Amino acid sequence: MKNSFALITxxxxxxxxxxxxxxxSRGYNLLLVSLPNENLASSSKSIENEFNVIVKFYETDLTVKNNIINLCDWANNYNISILINNAGCGGSKKITEASLDYIEKIIQLNIISTSFITKLIIPNLASNTKSYILNVSSMAAFSPIGYKTVYPASKKFIDYFSLGLREELKEFNISVSVVYPGPMKTNNEVSSRIEKQSGFVKSGVVSLHEMAFQSIEKMLQSKKRVIPGKLNKLSKVILKILPLNTKIKLLSKAIKKEIEV
Structure with a gap:
C-alpha cells in the first residue's frame, strides 16, 4: 500500500x-478528484496529516470529455490499485420542467465519465497483482421512478456496467463491486429533500461513516453487490417482489409529493 494509490472521484x-x-485509515495513498472551488486542497492536506499518507488532488469538470482524458493522463503517472467512481448527480424534477442541460449533466457525469475513466485506468489497475473497482450506483437503480426518470436509468446503467465489467476483468485480477446507497445526507439540499420524505424513507438513512466503511470493507472482500443498511436490504427485497407497475406508482407518488412540497 505504501506505493499504491486509490483514485476517487x-x-x-x-x-x-x-x-x-x-x-x-487503511494506509492507502490517495488521488482525489473534484470540481474546482470545493476546498479539495484543504481536505487533501487534512487527510494527509491525519492518516500519514500521500494525498494528491486534481480539480476538473468531469462532464467535459477532454478533462476526463487529461485527468487520466495525470492519474496514470501513479500506481493505482483502487478506482472508485463516486462522482455523480441527480435530483427530482418533472421532465417537462427539466432543462436539456440538467438531463445532459446527469448522463455525462453518471454514465459517460464513469465509463471513460474506467476504460482509461484499467491498464494501470491490471499492472498490479490485485486491484479493485468500486462503482457507486443507488437504490434508485432497482425501479423506474417518475419525476426522476433520467437519474434511476443512469444508476441502472452503473449496475449493469459494473456486473459486466466484473466478469470481463477477472482475467486481470481486477475485482469489480457496485454499491447501492439509499438516502444519504450528503449536503444541505439533499438533507432538505430527505426531511420532506416519509418516516419510512428517513429511517433508511445510513450515516456517511458507516456507508463508507461497509463499501470499502465489502469491496476489499471482492463482494459483487453492496447494500449498506438493514432497511435498504429489506427495501430491495420488497422492490423485487412488487409488480413493476405497483412499485413505479408508489415511488413516483412519493417523489411527486417531494417536489410539490
Whole structure:
C-alpha cells in the first residue's frame, strides 16, 4: 500500500470524502478528484496529516470529455490499485420542467465519465497483482421512478456496467463491486429533500461513516453487490417482489409529493 494509490472521484464532500478517509485509515495513498472551488486542497492536506499518507488532488469538470482524458493522463503517472467512481448527480424534477442541460449533466457525469475513466485506468489497475473497482450506483437503480426518470436509468446503467465489467476483468485480477446507497445526507439540499420524505424513507438513512466503511470493507472482500443498511436490504427485497407497475406508482407518488412540497 505504501506505493499504491486509490483514485476517487467526487472526493471533496459527502460519500466521496468519507470513502477517502476510510481508505486513508487503511494506509492507502490517495488521488482525489473534484470540481474546482470545493476546498479539495484543504481536505487533501487534512487527510494527509491525519492518516500519514500521500494525498494528491486534481480539480476538473468531469462532464467535459477532454478533462476526463487529461485527468487520466495525470492519474496514470501513479500506481493505482483502487478506482472508485463516486462522482455523480441527480435530483427530482418533472421532465417537462427539466432543462436539456440538467438531463445532459446527469448522463455525462453518471454514465459517460464513469465509463471513460474506467476504460482509461484499467491498464494501470491490471499492472498490479490485485486491484479493485468500486462503482457507486443507488437504490434508485432497482425501479423506474417518475419525476426522476433520467437519474434511476443512469444508476441502472452503473449496475449493469459494473456486473459486466466484473466478469470481463477477472482475467486481470481486477475485482469489480457496485454499491447501492439509499438516502444519504450528503449536503444541505439533499438533507432538505430527505426531511420532506416519509418516516419510512428517513429511517433508511445510513450515516456517511458507516456507508463508507461497509463499501470499502465489502469491496476489499471482492463482494459483487453492496447494500449498506438493514432497511435498504429489506427495501430491495420488497422492490423485487412488487409488480413493476405497483412499485413505479408508489415511488413516483412519493417523489411527486417531494417536489410539490
Amino acid at each position: 467526487g472526493a471533496s464532500q459527502g460519500l466521496g470524502l468519507y470513502l477517502s478517509k476510510e481508505l486513508a
